[in-house]
Amino acid sequence: MKEIKLIGAITFALLSAPAIVSAQECTAAGTVGTGGSAAAGGTSASSVGTAGTCKTDDGTTSSIGSAGSAATVDGKATSKTHINDNGENLKAQTKAQAVDQGTFSKSRTKTSTDGDSLQSSTRTMSHVPGQKPVKSTTEQKIILPQQ
Numbered sequence: 603m604k605e606i607k608l609i610g611a612i613t614f615a616l617l618s619a620p621a622i623v624s625a626q627e628c629t630a631a632g633t634v635g636t637g638g639s640a641a642a643g644g645t646s647a648s649s650v651g652t653a654g655t656c657k658t659d660d661g662t663t664s665s666i667g668s669a670g671s672a673a674t675v676d677g678k679a680t681s682k683t684h685i686n687d688n689g690e691n692l693k694a695q696t697k698a699q700a701v702d703q704g705t706f707s708k709s710r711t712k713t714s715t716d717g718d719s720l721q722s723s724t725r726t727m728s729h730v731p732g733q734k735p736v737k738s739t740t741e742q743k744i745i746l747p748q749q
Contacts, residue, residue: 626659670683
């Protein structure tokens with residue numbers, strides 16, 4: 603019974619505390635995202651990326667995220683994500699690949715924002731020896747309006 607009272611007191615204190623930071627509305631904002639997956643034989647690979655930007659009178663705030671996964675029955679699977687933060691310029695790249703002898707599946711997503719534009723692209727490919735490779739590309743780009 604005492605635990606419930608303590609939790610209730612903490613919740614009440616947090617809800618009744620004054621807001622320290624006031625929110626601003628975005629004068630320009632956007633989000634992008636792409637993703638894809640490929641599968642062949644006993645292999646599969648997927649990747650996804652997303653980015654968002656909000657411009658206010660005080661500056662620009664951006665976020666970025668990317669992830670991938672790969673799987674195979676008997677072969678080798680790898681997934682790597684790299685994110686680069688250089689001020690307003692954010693870049694993310696994910697590569698996922700699964701290989702089982704000559705059969706493979708791979709997916710790569712690149713996502714970026716520079717404060718004025720956002721873009722994301724995903725390329726996938728799968729291949730079984732003796733068959734034609736299956737490829738796909740998805741792209742999205744947004745240019746934010748000038749303030």
